[in-house]
Amino acid sequence: MTGFLKVGIAAGGFAILLFLMGTVPQSGKKQRPNIVYILADDLGYGDVSANNPGGQIKTPNIDKLASQGMRFTDAHSPSSVCTPTRYGLLTGRYPWRSRLPVGVLRGYSRTLIEANRPTVASLLKSNGYQTAVVGKWHLGLDWQVLPGHEALLATDGYGIKSDMNPDHIDFSRNPSQGPTTVGFDYSYILPASLDMPPYCYLENQQLTELPTGYTKGNSLESGFTGPFWREGKMAPSFDFYDVLPRFVDRATAFLRKQTTQKPFFLYLPLAAPHTPWMPTKTYAGKSKAGEYGDFVQQVDAAVGEVLNTLDESGLSGNTIVIFASDNGPYWRESFVNRFNHKAAGEFRGMKGDAFEGGHRIPFVVRWPGKVKPGSISAATTTLTNLMATCREIIGEKDKTAIPEDSYSILPVLLGKSKEVPEQPAVVHSSSLGFFAIRQGDWKLIEGLGSGGFTDPKEIKPQAGEPAGQLYNLATDVAETRNLYQQNPEKVRELTDLLAKIRQSKTRLETGAKQ
Known part of the structure; x- marks a missing residue:
């Protein structure tokens, strides 16, 4: 065999190796990073053991993510409750600018994101990203109504400030607006919180099973804690214990289908550790903070499964992973005393509050080769900054579509600034x-x-x-x-x-x- 042939074979073998590793450049252009955004539900700043080493809950996977990236100590949700934060995260606008300035939607609510409103998903999709959402939606769906009830849709605030009547909904027809119409190529969602009917799933805006069953609710006198959920319609096969594992399965299945040929954005809003606090048998009793603590540790394990899938699929090297919570924890002072665990850390208050405990949240960003491992940032930031950050990452030049309340944290991530440039304040x-x-x-x-x-x-x-x-x-x-x-x-x-x-x-x- 000639030296030339040996070199050729070696070069070819190296090219194959690069291909298998997912590092072959595309047409000479630098590949844009994938983005995985994991949003926990009602997880407190002090529930992450990297933030609160003396707590009664252990989160080794989230801690590992922090050791591989940047952990923020002064990050905030734009609201202290679920729906508004999700609106702000995806649109880059403070939620009080929406049609629901105060409060949250329910499972029978109509879509809150305005028609033609740019979102993080639509931005990335228009720039060549494959986009997906798996998890708790809680931003409303434009459910179709049965004949004779069409006039209700023209009623001011119907389905936004007041819930739609489920008896008026035609569940055999797909909602006309939802994840698909705000930029997501693929969606597998729970309509709202796990304690709000209807208890069912929609895949690409189509119900996977009609909610023909009914539940009388559970732990209704618990004060919105423990295995609590409200009464209402549900799919006959719906299992509350199965929700978190199911979302992880769907998310990891999406990741395994991805290749290095096209960047992707996966938004994974988990429905936990929001009530009902129902850890599976594997995690029951594993923490020292009761059912809630056990459920948090199951959330941590879910994060670990997603990270392992990225590793196994060869995607980690070019993937930005963001972990956050939508607001502070629902953790009363009596629970602090009972379990000796401060779910909100050293901060005052809890979910819903204007105090720090209501909106100061765990926030971690990992970006191999870009974000310094084990770094800690004291920059004040908020979840509405995702849109501007994504715009800067992908090099979006159109300034006419910059949302009102989003400022890029990229300079902070890259170690070029200790604060978010141009951000006048956080609200x-x-x-x-x-x-x-x-x-x-x-x-x-x-x-x-x-x-x-x-x-x-x-x-x-x-x-x-x-x-x-x-x-x-x-x-x-x-x-x-x-x-x-x-x-x-x-x-x-x-x-x-x-x-x-x-x-x-x-x-x-x-x-x-x-």
Whole structure:
């Protein structure tokens, strides 16, 4: 065999090896990164053991992800409850700009994302990505109605501010709007939270089984904890224990079908550890924080399965993995005392609240070769920043479609900045509609009380008392000292900035430092 032939065979063998490893460049162009976004449901900042080593829950897979990427200590959801955050995440707009400025949708709600509204999915799809959503949707579906009820669809707020009547829905017909119409090529979803009917799945906006069964609900007197779910329609074969494993199976099946020829975006909004807290037998009793802690550890194992699939499929090297939660935990003070576990970490409050515990969330980003492993960022960021970050990653130049409230965190991820450039502030909204604005060390809450689930929820100020709350988080991260009356200039400054953001129709590029 000649030397030339040997070299040729060796080169060919090397090319084959590169192909099998998924590293062959496409037509000389640098391949865009895949994106996997895992969104836990009601997971607290302190439920991740990397954030709270002294907690009673262990999350080795999420911790490993953090050790391989960047862990954020000051990341926030735009709202303290489910639906609004999901709207903000996918659209890059604060949720109070939507048709549902306060509250959440239900399983019989109509789609909240406006027609023709750009989303992260539609952005990536238009740039050559294969897009998929597997998991809890909770952004509404335009269910079709039975003959004779069409006029209801023209009623103001029907299906948004009030639920559709399930007896008026024609379940034999596919919803006219949902994941498919906002940019997802493939979808396998639960309509809303796992404790809200109808209990069923839709694949590509078609019911996999009609909800002809019925459940009387479970643990209805538990105070929305434990194995709680509401009564209502369900598919006859629906199994609450099977939901989390099923979503993981569908997500990993999608990943195994992917190749290096086309980038993909997988949005995986898990329905856990939101109620019902129903860990499978494998995880029951594995934590020291009761059913909730066990369920969190099952969520962690689910994250591990997704990461292992990426590794086994040779996709990890060119995949950005983002892990976050949609809001803080539903974890009462009595549970903190009972289990000696602070699900919200050192922060005050819980899900629903304007306090930090309601919206400060675990947030981790891994991007091999780009994000420094084991890095920790104190940059203040919010989940609405996904859209702008994706735009910068893929090199989108069209500035006319930049959403109002999204700023790229790419410079932070790459270690080029310690704060999010151009972001004027971060705004939160509580379950009762309290607004909070954060800039630098200062946080202003419009109103007194938690604004959410923690008592007292709302306090009417008496004569001589402050009208709102002002905290310096640098010295008082637990929000125990209200400085509203001592710092009128800071109150006025943040109040004016909040008003400016709320009134703005375009993105504010103030360059204000955080």
